[in-house]
Amino acid sequence: MNIPKEVQKILHTLEAAGFEGFVVGGCVRDMLRGVAPKDWDITTSATPTQVKALFPRTFDTGIQHGTITVLQGGKPFEVTTYRIDGTYTDARRPDSVTFTAQIEEDLSRRDFTINAIAYNPTHGFADPFNGRADITRQTIRCVGNPTHRFTEDALRMLRAVRFAGTLGFVIDPAAINAITALRENLTRISAERIREELTRLLCGTLPGALSLLESTGLLPYVLRGTPYPAPLAQTVQYLESAPTDETLRLSLFFTPFQQNGSAPTVEKIMRDLRYDNKTIHAAALFARLLPHPIPAERYAIKKILQQLPQDLVKDSFEKLLALQQITGVSDTAHNELLRQLADDVLSKNEPYLLKHLAINGDDLHATGFPRGKEMGAALAGLLDAILREPAANEKQILLNRLHGGEK
Numbered sequence: 001m002n003i004p005k006e007v008q009k010i011l012h013t014l015e016a017a018g019f020e021g022f023v024v025g026g027c028v029r030d031m032l033r034g035v036a037p038k039d040w041d042i043t044t045s046a047t048p049t050q051v052k053a054l055f056p057r058t059f060d061t062g063i064q065h066g067t068i069t070v071l072q073g074g075k076p077f078e079v080t081t082y083r084i085d086g087t088y089t090d091a092r093r094p095d096s097v098t099f100t101a102q103i104e105e106d107l108s109r110r111d112f113t114i115n116a117i118a119y120n121p122t123h124g125f126a127d128p129f130n131g132r133a134d135i136t137r138q139t140i141r142c143v144g145n146p147t148h149r150f151t152e153d154a155l156r157m158l159r160a161v162r163f164a165g166t167l168g169f170v171i172d173p174a175a176i177n178a179i180t181a182l183r184e185n186l187t188r189i190s191a192e193r194i195r196e197e198l199t200r201l202l203c204g205t206l207p208g209a210l211s212l213l214e215s216t217g218l219l220p221y222v223l224r225g226t227p228y229p230a231p232l233a234q235t236v237q238y239l240e241s242a243p244t245d246e247t248l249r250l251s252l253f254f255t256p257f258q259q260n261g262s263a264p265t266v267e268k269i270m271r272d273l274r275y276d277n278k279t280i281h282a283a284a285l286f287a288r289l290l291p292h293p294i295p296a297e298r299y300a301i302k303k304i305l306q307q308l309p310q311d312l313v314k315d316s317f318e319k320l321l322a323l324q325q326i327t328g329v330s331d332t333a334h335n336e337l338l339r340q341l342a343d344d345v346l347s348k349n350e351p352y353l354l355k356h357l358a359i360n361g362d363d364l365h366a367t368g369f370p371r372g373k374e375m376g377a378a379l380a381g382l383l384d385a386i387l388r389e390p391a392a393n394e395k396q397i398l399l400n401r402l403h404g405g406e407k
């Protein structure tokens with residue numbers, strides 16, 4: 001077990017003060033799978049007050065749930081007191097949490113056996129639910145009775161599918177049956193928590209797990225009451241051939257909402273799921289551009305470049321090409337042509353935005369042109385001509401064109 005030295009130091013400090021400390025959850029699961037953990041969570045018998053007294057630099061991140069962030073070697077680590085979740089009345093959040101001195105009690109509140117293993121270099125493993133065996137069997141199994149556990153917190157149903165997709169594990173049949181029976185409870189879960197798990201599922205290595213959302217009937221509840229507007233198998237096939245980039249995966253998943261008139265728009269469904277504006281704009285733009293093949297000529301390419309976020313124009317164009325290739329709108333050879341043309345347009349600084357024009361509204365106004373809608377249309381007209389004729393982007397030429405209509 002390769003535990004970073006900062007984490008070992010935290011465990012040691014807790015033990016030297018007479019408490020227990022274990023790494024727990026995703027990091028133990030990932031170590032056992034031979035995958036480098038992305039973060040290290042620590043669980044301890046010390047109360048939050050005791051944790052704060054032991055470490056010089058801490059933050060009260062989630063103190064009401066027992067979590068203190070400890071800064072060790074300049075890095076943050078979450079240290080959470082062993083706790084038992086109180087009763088659940090809303091299928092969402094425990095009504096209360098109680099701290100306990102027994103690690104087994106803390107492990108028993110966790111969702112799946114593979115996530116309920118703790119490890120400490122002096123004690124070895126605490127694994128009361130045989131999570132290690134389930135990692136070997138590549139099985140997602142609930143800690144305890146699936147019906148009870150999914151009734152307590154309905155998000156766990158979606159988490160089961162998310163872990164199936166990110167780990168490539170299978171879900172135990174008893175859990176699948178419970179999900180199918182209890183799927184409607186997902187309506188009680190906040191859009192934010194659903195979005196978080198959906199995004200992780202879409203960005204996982206095995207997006208094929210999406211089909212479990214369909215077979216269990218969870219999918220319309222994930223989508224806040226809306227049926228998915230296309231055959232899911234097609235989307236799965238696209239996702240499987242896409243890199244794990246979040247914008248690409250979200251665009252592929254949400255594009256069918258753009259193409260089906262009766263379904264909500266991409267913007268609407270993503271807003272309902274509380275995606276942030278930047279993410280929504282990117283996915284909606286790609287969804288809109290995706291179905292239309294781009295001719296291999298400079299004018300058409302500039303019309304596309306105009307619509308992309310300018311701080312990431314090359315990267316966004318590249319993503320659009322990738323999406324078109326995945327969905328069969330374009331192919332490698334055509335994309336290579338488009339890429340060369342776009343590179344050439346950009347490296348030669350050919351004008352394609354209003355702000356690239358050699359004149360602006362003030363220049364027009366100075367020649368007596370009234371401000372307003374008409375001026376906007378006049379500038380847009382000039383720009384459109386300049387897209388085909390970049391050499392004519394000179395102030396005098398443009399003014400002549402405008403006033404005389406001649407060249």
Ligand code: ATP
Nearest residue numbers: 024025026027038109110111112115116153155156
């Ligand atoms: P990842 O590596 O993808 O983050 P993770 O296992 O760390 O996976 P988190 O969502 O970060 O997943 O949760 C951390 C741990 O907290 C889990 O391993 C699990 O033990 C516990 N946990 C998280 N959410 C729930 C839940 N809804 N119900 C019960 N236990 C949960």
Ligand code: MG
Nearest residue numbers: 025026027039
């Ligand atoms: Mg985690």
